[in-house]
Amino acid sequence: MKTSIAAALASVLLSPLALAQPVEPAPLERDVAKGVTKLMAAGLQDNIGLQFVEDLTTEIGPRLAGSDAEARARDWAVAELRGLGFSNVAIEAFDIPFWSRGVERAEILSAGGQQMTITALGGSQPTPEGGVTGELVRYASMAELRAADASDIEGKIVFLDESMTRTQDGSGYGVAVRKRRNCAPVAAEKGALACMIRSVGTDHHRFAHTGMMSRDGAVGTGTGVAISPPDADQLTRLIERGAVTVKLEVGIETRPAAPSGNVIAEVPGRGALADEIILLGCHLDSWDLGTGAIDDGAGCGIVVGAAKLIANMPGRTKRTIRVVLYGSEEVGLLGGAAYAEQHADELAKHVFASESDFGAGKIWRFQTGFGDGALSYAAAMHRALAPLGIGPYNNSARGGPDIGVLSATGVPVVSPGQDGTDYFDLHHTPDDTFDKIEPDAFRQNVAAYAVFAWIASETGWDFRTGPVAADE
Amino acid sequence: MKTSIAAALASVLLSPLALAQPVEPAPLERDVAKGVTKLMAAGLQDNIGLQFVEDLTTEIGPRLAGSDAEARARDWAVAELRGLGFSNVAIEAFDIPFWSRGVERAEILSAGGQQMTITALGGSQPTPEGGVTGELVRYASMAELRAADASDIEGKIVFLDESMTRTQDGSGYGVAVRKRRNCAPVAAEKGALACMIRSVGTDHHRFAHTGMMSRDGAVGTGTGVAISPPDADQLTRLIERGAVTVKLEVGIETRPAAPSGNVIAEVPGRGALADEIILLGCHLDSWDLGTGAIDDGAGCGIVVGAAKLIANMPGRTKRTIRVVLYGSEEVGLLGGAAYAEQHADELAKHVFASESDFGAGKIWRFQTGFGDGALSYAAAMHRALAPLGIGPYNNSARGGPDIGVLSATGVPVVSPGQDGTDYFDLHHTPDDTFDKIEPDAFRQNVAAYAVFAWIASETGWDFRTGPVAADE
Numbered sequence: 001m002k003t004s005i006a007a008a009l010a011s012v013l014l015s016p017l018a019l020a021q022p023v024e025p026a027p028l029e030r031d032v033a034k035g036v037t038k039l040m041a042a043g044l045q046d047n048i049g050l051q052f053v054e055d056l057t058t059e060i061g062p063r064l065a066g067s068d069a070e071a072r073a074r075d076w077a078v079a080e081l082r083g084l085g086f087s088n089v090a091i092e093a094f095d096i097p098f099w100s101r102g103v104e105r106a107e108i109l110s111a112g113g114q115q116m117t118i119t120a121l122g123g124s125q126p127t128p129e130g131g132v133t134g135e136l137v138r139y140a141s142m143a144e145l146r147a148a149d150a151s152d153i154e155g156k157i158v159f160l161d162e163s164m165t166r167t168q169d170g171s172g173y174g175v176a177v178r179k180r181r182n183c184a185p186v187a188a189e190k191g192a193l194a195c196m197i198r199s200v201g202t203d204h205h206r207f208a209h210t211g212m213m214s215r216d217g218a219v220g221t222g223t224g225v226a227i228s229p230p231d232a233d234q235l236t237r238l239i240e241r242g243a244v245t246v247k248l249e250v251g252i253e254t255r256p257a258a259p260s261g262n263v264i265a266e267v268p269g270r271g272a273l274a275d276e277i278i279l280l281g282c283h284l285d286s287w288d289l290g291t292g293a294i295d296d297g298a299g300c301g302i303v304v305g306a307a308k309l310i311a312n313m314p315g316r317t318k319r320t321i322r323v324v325l326y327g328s329e330e331v332g333l334l335g336g337a338a339y340a341e342q343h344a345d346e347l348a349k350h351v352f353a354s355e356s357d358f359g360a361g362k363i364w365r366f367q368t369g370f371g372d373g374a375l376s377y378a379a380a381m382h383r384a385l386a387p388l389g390i391g392p393y394n395n396s397a398r399g400g401p402d403i404g405v406l407s408a409t410g411v412p413v414v415s416p417g418q419d420g421t422d423y424f425d426l427h428h429t430p431d432d433t434f435d436k437i438e439p440d441a442f443r444q445n446v447a448a449y450a451v452f453a454w455i456a457s458e459t460g461w462d463f464r465t466g467p468v469a470a471d472e
Numbered sequence: 473m474k475t476s477i478a479a480a481l482a483s484v485l486l487s488p489l490a491l492a493q494p495v496e497p498a499p500l501e502r503d504v505a506k507g508v509t510k511l512m513a514a515g516l517q518d519n520i521g522l523q524f525v526e527d528l529t530t531e532i533g534p535r536l537a538g539s540d541a542e543a544r545a546r547d548w549a550v551a552e553l554r555g556l557g558f559s560n561v562a563i564e565a566f567d568i569p570f571w572s573r574g575v576e577r578a579e580i581l582s583a584g585g586q587q588m589t590i591t592a593l594g595g596s597q598p599t600p601e602g603g604v605t606g607e608l609v610r611y612a613s614m615a616e617l618r619a620a621d622a623s624d625i626e627g628k629i630v631f632l633d634e635s636m637t638r639t640q641d642g643s644g645y646g647v648a649v650r651k652r653r654n655c656a657p658v659a660a661e662k663g664a665l666a667c668m669i670r671s672v673g674t675d676h677h678r679f680a681h682t683g684m685m686s687r688d689g690a691v692g693t694g695t696g697v698a699i700s701p702p703d704a705d706q707l708t709r710l711i712e713r714g715a716v717t718v719k720l721e722v723g724i725e726t727r728p729a730a731p732s733g734n735v736i737a738e739v740p741g742r743g744a745l746a747d748e749i750i751l752l753g754c755h756l757d758s759w760d761l762g763t764g765a766i767d768d769g770a771g772c773g774i775v776v777g778a779a780k781l782i783a784n785m786p787g788r789t790k791r792t793i794r795v796v797l798y799g800s801e802e803v804g805l806l807g808g809a810a811y812a813e814q815h816a817d818e819l820a821k822h823v824f825a826s827e828s829d830f831g832a833g834k835i836w837r838f839q840t841g842f843g844d845g846a847l848s849y850a851a852a853m854h855r856a857l858a859p860l861g862i863g864p865y866n867n868s869a870r871g872g873p874d875i876g877v878l879s880a881t882g883v884p885v886v887s888p889g890q891d892g893t894d895y896f897d898l899h900h901t902p903d904d905t906f907d908k909i910e911p912d913a914f915r916q917n918v919a920a921y922a923v924f925a926w927i928a929s930e931t932g933w934d935f936r937t938g939p940v941a942a943d944e
Contacts, residue, residue: 058709061586069584112541114533114763117902205677206762206902230905234763237530237906290678291586291706430589430678433702434709 025379032458035313036384036451042309043447049305050442052080053298056284057291057434064288065217065328066098066258073284077263077300077325084308086265086323094338096328097217098258099123100288101210102251104225106196109133110245111238116231117206118196119289120250121180121224122331123214131249132157132193132223138239142179145186154191157246158183159239161232166202169365170358170420176200180211180226188222194248195224198232203425206230210287210428217331223250260285260327262335265304267311267321273460276319277346278453279411280307281336281355281402283329290432294423298437298445299356300325306449310457319351319457326402329357336402340409347411351456352463353403354414356449359426361419362441363448366390367397369413371465378463381414381452388444388451390416412463414456416448497851504930507785508856508923514781515919521777522914524552525770528756529763529906536760537689537800538570538730545756549735549772549797556780558737558795566810568800569689570730571595572760573682574723576697578668581605582717583710588703589678590668591761592722593652593696594803595686603721604629604665604695610711614651617658626663629718630655631711633704638674641837642830642892648672652683652698660694666720667696670704675897678702682759682900689803695722732757732799734807737776739783739793745932748791749818750925751883752779753808753827753874755801762904766895770909770917771828772797778921782929791823791929798874801829808874812881819883823928824935825875826886828921831898833891834913835920838862839869841885843937850935853886853924860916860923862888884935886928888920 028036056073063073074091081089099122106116134157139145141162160183165172183195199209206228214220225248227235238244263284268274282299286292307323326335340347352370366385368378375395382393397415399407407413419441426432456463500508528545535545546563553561571594578588606629611617613634632655637644655667671681678700686692697720699707710716735756740746754771758764779795798807812819824842838857840850847867854865869887871879879885891913898904928935 054709058706059583059713061580061584061706072584108533111531112533112544204907206905207678230903230907233907234530234533234905237526241531431702433678433706435676435702435705 023375026376039450046446049301053301065285065331081265088266093261095257098255117228119208121213123220150190158187158195184222184224199226207429263325269320270316279353281324284325289430294359298360302356302445305446309450317457340405352412359423360437360442363416365392365417367415369397370463495847498848511922518918521773525773537757537803553737560738565733567729570727589700591680593685595692622662630659630667656694656696671698679901735797741792742788745790751825753796756797761902766831770832774828774917777918781922789929812877824884831895832909832914835888837864837889839887841869842935
């Protein structure tokens with residue numbers, strides 16, 4: 001955010017972007033519009049949200065799902081949220097299958113024992129004690145691997161050297177993540193000793209990117225590791241020169257059940273709409289390699305910061321703002337599933353759900369998943385957000401990792417689209433640390449979440465099907 | 473290099489930068505000038521030098537001084553250089569004290585056992601078996617540490633949190649490296665358990681930068697490790713919140729003597745000047761964490777590529793071009809010292825020495841260490857190099873790491889100044905890999921080295937004191 005706050009606010013009502021909307025925005029009452037102005041200015045100067053990420057990533061650090069650290073993070077968050085004045089702060093517990101990495105080591109025996117930078121994928125099987133040694137067989141894509149004869153693979157180590165496309169909207173991930181999920185089981189089925197994938201990432205640093213290869217937190221089929229992009233380049237160059245033999249060792253620790261949980265906190269509404277919930281989510285767990293700053297400490301800081309700004313408004317909001325810091329997102333969206341189950345009987349009372357889980361980059365577009373009759377409400381939110389530099393809009397959002405399950409039951413969603421051009425440079429690596437958050441971009445997020453949650457709370461609009469009485 | 477080759481060459485004789493020289497350039501004979509044109513064009517399309525780095529960093533990889541890998545690199549280089557047609561290819565052996573890292577681990581006990589990214593500094597003492605545990609005491613500079621009372625340090629672990637300045641010419645390193653050399657011994661003298669320094673580097677990634685803390689390859693005083701910049705930030709934030717306890721474990725392996733050596737190869741001269749040597753150097757050893765691409769595979773590729781281009785010229789050069797791939801530079805400039813000793817009786821025959829050991833960035837300035845009477849020769853070289861975008865000039869060069877010892881005995885030096893703005897982002901880290909070399913910038917270096925070495929060979933100029941008969 002380089003735009004001055006004053007200049008930004010001056011254009012709230014007459015933004016060309018907003019006027020370009022095909023649907024006429026529903027009007028905002030004067031008090032609601034004044035609140036927008038106030039919250040936007042406050043969001044752009046946020047320190048509460050940013051401090052929340054700093055403290056979480058510093059005092060707790062990595063927070064692997066089901067680990068002691070994740071439990072400490074829950075207790076820490078409860079204390080912080082109470083300290084910030086939130087109501088109904090609670091841990092909603094559930095159990096998960098536990099997986100963590102042990103030893104992980106790979107060396108290129110045929111090239112003088114060069115050590116590689118690798119990391120086990122979540123849910124990987126271990127290698128037998130002492131590791132496995134095998135010749136590499138390289139495939140450029142999952143399709144190539146699927147088409148390969150088992151006789152070319154049996155007793156070897158598969159090296160899947162598929163690259164990921166850098167995109168602003170993160171769509172390269174959906175494609176790239178398939179190899180992370182599928183390489184080890186497909187390779188195992190064809191008799192491979194293991195699969196090594198070029199990391200799912202867009203950087204060119206000596207970091208391996210972890211991430212789940214199985215579903216629902218379970219241990220998967222086969223041994224799967226990721227290697228850093230420079231190591232993948234090195235293997236490709238070596239394979240051009242002749243046969244490459246690698247020794248790979250992967251150890252893991254598993255337990256059938258470990259405690260996890262979601263942390264909930266509310267800014268309670270008042271009056272007739274008080275039981276209607278605006279859900280702002282993020283996930284509290286992180287992978288173990290970095291300190292989980294962009295994934296997803298930032299998201300938690302954004303929604304906590306935004307909710308706190310709304311709590312600071314004079315009087316009480318009409319609807320309830322509920323912040324949900326999900327647990328165990330990384331290992332299978334388990335916190336999202338647990339929430340949907342534990343709150344099944346109040347899902348109809350969820351006005352919409354929105355989650356921040358794509359780093360701390362600036363929001364560049366606005367997406368909703370509203371009923372067709374509610375597009376004028378989306379347009380009103382979009383127009384209010386335009387001074388923050390949020391341009392394109394569509395109504396095709398279906399919710400992110402933890403709220404997709406709510407969307408599937410009919411809960412409307414709001415998905416502010418962050419600029420993720422650089423997100424997968426850091427994602428699931430040791431380099432995901434607090435210094436990577438750009439404060440002004442982070443604050444633009446806080447401002448945006450505060451603005452659209454505020455509008456939803458104070459207008460009383462129904463985003464499921466269309467216009468209803470706006471007043472209680 | 474975005475300039476087209478043709479456009480660049482067209483301006484060789486009339487560069488405004490060259491005309492701005494205070495000293496009139498000595499004229500180049502027509503055949504020498506034609507050779508400059510030819511070599512520059514060939515250098516900008518070099519593949520030999522670039523292939524040399526690619527092969528070295530791929531087939532050998534890391535090449536720690538005194539290790540088996542360094543020995544393999546020497547044998548590999550001998551075969552490559554012979555294959556390229558160089559003459560008098562030989563290994564000149566010497567022994568060094570050997571040091572290598574073993575286990576290295578640090579965790580922040582007072583913050584949930586968060587693991588830190590650290591690496592032992594070369595020459596560090598090990599910790600006692602099982603490691604040491606101590607409270608951190610932070611100093612912002614070596615001066616602060618020197619001024620501190622031993623009573624504040626005894627039994628603790630010193631954390632020296634001094635930053636490095638990013639500079640184009642690398643001058644930030646000279647300042648920053650002092651903490652790497654001095655922290656552990658000064659801390660040990662005051663009773664510290666160890667010293668952890670913020671890495672000598674300019675990046676903000678989760679890599680620790682290694683490098684020697686002692687001299688001449690020997691084991692030094694005290695235990696010294698570097699931590700990554702994000703880890704240094706983390707410690708600083710934690711210290712603001714209260715006492716921080718760290719457990720540190722460092723293992724090392726040492727041997728009193730291990731084999732190292734320099735690899736020499738020549739493009740032999742002809743006639744009366746054939747015994748006069750133009751030395752182009754680099755170092756073949758590297759730190760063990762990366763594959764030694766920018767430090768200093770690139771330098772070796774540049775001087776080998778340049779010498780090969782000269783060897784390809786029709787006929788034979790007047791003077792001898794000698795390429796020296798030094799061993800054991802990283803651990804105390806030991807190859808440079810060995811060369812000076814082993815070639816003591818022919819140092820007077822060294823026309824000049826030049827080394828490439830600052831990555832693969834574009835050369836932006838030209839520096840010489842010539843006798844005052846030879847400045848018109850420097851000006852002639854500088855004018856010839858101007859089309860490569862090489863602007864500023866001075867005569868204050870005193871030689872780099874391995875040729876400083878020659879400069880001290882009166883051998884003139886040529887020091888093309890590379891742009892090192894990003895060099896210390898990668899220097900001595902696992903991230904020093906081949907993909908970091910920008911081919912066009914690398915080729916500009918090859919062209920420059922070929923041009924000034926060619927001029928020196930064919931003019932027969934004396935760079936020590938001043939004009940002498942230019943013809944044999």
